[in-house]
Each structure stands twice: as C-alpha cells, then as structure tokens.
Amino acid sequence: MxxxxxxxxxxxxxxxxxxxxxxxxxxxxxxxxxxxxxxxxxxxxxxxxxxxxxxxxxxxxxxxxxxxxxxxxxxxxxxxxxxxxxxxxxxxxxxxxxxxxxxxxxKYNRHLFYKNLFLENILSEDVNVRANMLKIHLLKPRAVFLLRFEHVDAQWELNHLFMAMDRPGKYEILSMTETDVIIIAEVRSNTSREDLENMGVYFQKKAEELFGVLPVVGIGSIVTDIRQLTESYKESLYVLELLYLFEDGTTVLHYNHLGINRLVYQLPLPLCERYLNEVFIKGSFASLEEETLETVKCFFSNDLNVSETARQLFIHRNTLMYRLEKIKRLTGLDIRIFDQAIIFKLAMVIYRHVKYKE
CATH class of the missing domain: 3.30.450 (Beta-Lactamase)
Structure with a gap:
C-alpha cells in the first residue's frame, strides 16, 4: 500500500x-x-x-x-x-x-470504517466509538449514492473525482467493490428526492468526464444517524437491482421513486406468469411492435391525453386512435379507460420482470 x-x-x-x-x-x-x-x-x-x-x-x-x-x-x-x-x-x-x-x-481508515459499517462488520455499540476516533460526526444528514461501473479500474484516482466536486468537503468517496463506488454526501434533512436525483446526475457526469465511463446511480434515503447509513446503502443497492424494470433508460434513481416496481420485484415468477395469462390473450403482448409500445409509453406519460400524445409523436389524432384500437383488438384492453390502463401498465412491468428473470 x-x-x-x-x-x-x-x-x-x-x-x-x-x-x-x-x-x-x-x-x-x-x-x-x-x-x-x-x-x-x-x-x-x-x-x-x-x-x-x-x-x-x-x-x-x-x-x-x-x-x-x-x-x-x-x-x-x-x-x-x-x-x-x-x-x-x-x-x-x-x-x-x-x-x-x-x-x-x-482517509483510508475512514474508508475502511465505512466499508465495515456497510458490510455490518462493526458491532452496533462500537460504531459511535470508532466514528468519534476518526472525527466523523455522528448526527448529520447524509445519503448514500452508489455508482456502478462495468469495472472500476485500479488506476482510477478517485481523489480526482473528489476534487472535481463542488464543496468536496461535503463528500466521502470510496471504492466498495470491483464495480461499485460509494459517495456519502452531506445534505439538508429536507432535501427532496428530485434534488437528490439531480445530485446523482451531477456525480454521474463528473465520473464520465474523468473516467470515460457512464455509471448507473442508485440513491438511498437521507439518514441523520451514522448507524443508519447502512440502511441508506442497502437501499441504493436495491435500486440498482430494480433498474431493469424501468423501460425509459433510467440510469439515476432514488429509492422512493421505485414505486410499483418494488412490489413487482418481490412477486414470485409463477404468480407473475399467471397474471399475464389472465390479463392478455396468449402471446398478444409479445406480438406488439416496438412502435406500438412507444405509443403506449407516450400515452401513459401524458396521462391518457390523446391530443398531447399525438402532438408529441408527430402523428395525426386519427392515426393514434387507430393504434389504440389495434392494441385493444390484440390484447383485449382499451387503455383509454383508466382502470384498463392501470392493468396494462402493471402488466408491462410484470412482463419485463418475467423476461429478465428467464
């Protein structure tokens, strides 16, 4: 060393x-x-x-x-x-x-402390003692940002990432595994999840500028006690496990933005497959073309507003209505109706989950 x-x-x-x-x-x-x-x-x-x-x-x-x-x-x-x-x-x-x-x-000892804290290798009663020895504040709002790369090169100088930050004194940066880099950020206790995700995008861009690789970023909840940082770390890990459920290419996400995906992830596969068989005519969802699925995503993102969806897709309103009718004919669900749109939305997430696990 x-x-x-x-x-x-x-x-x-x-x-x-x-x-x-x-x-x-x-x-x-x-x-x-x-x-x-x-x-x-x-x-x-x-x-x-x-x-x-x-x-x-x-x-x-x-x-x-x-x-x-x-x-x-x-x-x-x-x-x-x-x-x-x-x-x-x-x-x-x-x-x-x-x-x-x-x-x-x-710094190295501080990083070793955080690693052992996250891996739960420190007894709860020893956490405060060791933190005090390292002059780490016990009660301060913090959140864990987990940056996952395809591979963390041993030649990378993480200190360069540290120094590239605005207000570097507010962050601890350490390599956790061969793919994961942790940023522990001091934040305000009332920082919104949107602001945390903006911070995640900032870290992501800085990492890409320095290392030429774009990481995905999972963000844990804000905690105020040093002993709770483990929970924030676990949440950031969980976020990255669930990113595949998001169809929009999401690469930065806060734990509280997982939404229904958190529920779907915990469902056993046989139950998911049974739900899909009950909702869709067999093979109907798989037969939907990419263009049709993009139409559905845009329709949902615009709260089922036909006019706005047609405008964003640069198509005539009648063309959109034709596509929605086609979806109804193939799947048996009319996504212009709110209740059926919810069923379809949930089924899309479950379908991605099943395909990923196969």
Missing amino acids: ADRFFQGYVYQLQNSISRTFGVIDNREIISCSNQELIGQKNTFNLMSRTNEENDGFIAGKNTYRIFYENSLVKFAVFVEGIDKEAKDYATILSVCFTGMKSYFEE
Whole structure:
C-alpha cells in the first residue's frame, strides 16, 4: 500500500526535481523517480539511523531524511547528491510525504470504517466509538449514492473525482467493490428526492468526464444517524437491482421513486406468469411492435391525453386512435379507460420482470 502511495507522488514530482529521488523502508527502495532502482536493497540499517539535527544524514552518494510513524523509524526520503540543494530537497520531500501520508492514512481508515459499517462488520455499540476516533460526526444528514461501473479500474484516482466536486468537503468517496463506488454526501434533512436525483446526475457526469465511463446511480434515503447509513446503502443497492424494470433508460434513481416496481420485484415468477395469462390473450403482448409500445409509453406519460400524445409523436389524432384500437383488438384492453390502463401498465412491468428473470 505504501509503495503505491509514494510512487504516485514521486511520479507527479519527478519533472520538477532534476535529481534522482525516492523513498526507502527498512529493507529497500520502495519508490523512486528512476523506476529501475525500485527494489534495490539498502546498504545500511535504517533503524539505526537518526536525522543529524535538521540535515538528515548522508550515506554513499545520497542525502537521506527520516520521517517517523508513531515515533518509529519506518521510511526515509533520499535525494541524489550530498550538497546543500540535496539536503533542502530531502527536507522538503520529507515534510510533504509525512503530511500526505498522514492524510492518506486518515482517509483510508475512514474508508475502511465505512466499508465495515456497510458490510455490518462493526458491532452496533462500537460504531459511535470508532466514528468519534476518526472525527466523523455522528448526527448529520447524509445519503448514500452508489455508482456502478462495468469495472472500476485500479488506476482510477478517485481523489480526482473528489476534487472535481463542488464543496468536496461535503463528500466521502470510496471504492466498495470491483464495480461499485460509494459517495456519502452531506445534505439538508429536507432535501427532496428530485434534488437528490439531480445530485446523482451531477456525480454521474463528473465520473464520465474523468473516467470515460457512464455509471448507473442508485440513491438511498437521507439518514441523520451514522448507524443508519447502512440502511441508506442497502437501499441504493436495491435500486440498482430494480433498474431493469424501468423501460425509459433510467440510469439515476432514488429509492422512493421505485414505486410499483418494488412490489413487482418481490412477486414470485409463477404468480407473475399467471397474471399475464389472465390479463392478455396468449402471446398478444409479445406480438406488439416496438412502435406500438412507444405509443403506449407516450400515452401513459401524458396521462391518457390523446391530443398531447399525438402532438408529441408527430402523428395525426386519427392515426393514434387507430393504434389504440389495434392494441385493444390484440390484447383485449382499451387503455383509454383508466382502470384498463392501470392493468396494462402493471402488466408491462410484470412482463419485463418475467423476461429478465428467464
């Protein structure tokens, strides 16, 4: 873990420092601006060394400066040369790496805490204690946003996503699995689900800009207690499990927008198939053309308004009436009638559910 951390920063700094430099642990070079030197064994025992006042120490042709971890000698920066410039570089790098490592480890520990919280690997009575140790507020409105990619590349710098956000201090971003990235967002307790979905679209676009991949986003409910975050996470997972039930290409959805799909998802398949056989003439729904189904979707989205549907589809009112009559003839349902429209709408969702599970 440490070698990857240091090498990332060495890589960013190597064009600004004209000398070979890097980091060693007690055994070997673990990161270096000259990658061929990585893994080279130390010629001295780092544990026995100390910084000579503010100048570090010199060994061979390099200047070294130790930085400590919990008062223990763990790492040292080295810079090629034994002149004043080398000493100055070593001092600056040790200060930078010490600060960055402390920040990284605090973040990493926070992320490990959240992962264990979501996976319910922490006893309920220990949650508040560990959160306090990590300086995480216990009572603050938060919601979980789950971004699912086809694959989370190990080379992605999630910190870049963090820094690209407006008000980055309001978010915690962590990789949960090989496909899932979690954003824990601080929000107002009265934030509407529409506003949360707009936030989800914002996160989605930022992720696409940085990584070139468009994730789907599930959003859990707002919770005020740190111990309730697990429920928000479970809800965001549940949303992504149900996205296939939405025919309109939905890619960002809040838990409270699942609607009737939540009920359909819990129905056993035999019951779903029996319902379809009772509602439709056998094979009639499957025989509907794509154009006809698009007409139905538009008709429903316009609250069964014939004129508005015809306008949006750029067809004559009589053409629309012909299509609706055709649906009635094939399925036995007249979706111009409210009760039968509800039956048809429910049947569409159940049909998608059955086909997905087959």
